[in-house]
């Protein structure tokens with residue numbers, strides 16, 4: 427049975443459960459449940475603190491886990507990212523009170539930096555040869571500056587609202603970009619036993635990602651316009667082209683990126699395509 431770690435709380439928890447549900451896996455009904463078995467899919471889910479997931483996966487007791495890239499790197503656990511999942515996107519940045527620290531990383535020399543991600547920050551400072559102190563706090567680190575615990579913070583930034591509300595602004599370049607990722611123990615793919623089940627799990631999640639980012643597009647066009655139309659909708663392999671009852675016309679079907687669907691529909695219309703439709707994809711295996 428495949429054993430999978432899933433975040434039990436925080437920003438990752440809801441979207442992770444939603445994605446697993448869309449991929450056809452049974453999920454817990456109550457937020458207090460710590461473990462469930464999905465007998466149909468032969469999978470056991472463990473609901474763990476997001477910060478602990480890389481440690482469990484690195485220990486080899488669990489086959490794979492869903493966590494944040496920033497949490498994986500911060501943990502320094504013996505685990506690696508195998509599939510980015512596109513949700514819980516954020517950047518990890520330094521921030522401070524406007525006018526108190528210069529915009530250069532070197533300006534952090536001698537300062538105290540408060541963060542919940544001590545591993546990422548200490549490594550980033552030492553990689554860049556900056557001698558600064560790091561204070562570990564569990565959360566709500568924005569308040570550390572106001573209360574005099576640090577002059578600088580390093581934290582997750584998504585919209586920037588938390589920083590603005592605390593009267594802070596980012597300094598320097600982002601330390602890293604993060605999103606939810608699937609992780610596994612480094613070198614675990616050499617162990618054949620769970621490999622085919624892991625690959626099946628990844629294919630299911632990839633199917634959800636594709637279904638979320640692509641739509642199916644159908645349209646009719648004149649044979650003379652087919653090459654131009656197909657250039658606009660190349661599909662993943664190649665579009666399906668079928669004859670229409672009316673001679674000189676064909677029906678075309680191809681997957682297109684959802685974000686570009688409206689522009690592609692306009693361009694197809696301009697070259698004479700008609701009956702242009704898009705439909706949602708609910709699941710797929712590429």
Ligand SMILES: Nc1ncnc2c1ncn2[C@@H]1O[C@H](COP(=O)(O)OP(=O)(O)OP(=O)(O)O)[C@@H](O)[C@H]1O
Nearest residue numbers: 435436437438476494496497514515516582584604
């Ligand atoms: N506002 C946000 N937008 C996007 N991702 C976020 C945000 N806040 C945290 N994350 C991501 O969530 C993960 C941290 O999860 P964790 O549950 O520890 O923190 P949280 O979501 O802030 O929850 P809490 O602090 O309530 O426990 C990290 O990968 C982080 O990048």
Ligand SMILES: O=P(O)(O)OC[C@H]1O[C@H](OP(=O)(O)OP(=O)(O)O)[C@H](O)[C@@H]1O
Nearest residue numbers: 565566567582583584585586587588589
């Ligand atoms: O840029 P924003 O959109 O404001 O998002 C970033 C904030 O969200 C998270 O905090 P959370 O609310 O989880 O509180 P925490 O500090 O206790 O983790 C994170 O720690 C930042 O503070």
Ligand SMILES: [Mg+2]
Nearest residue numbers: 436437565566
């Ligand atoms: Mg948080």
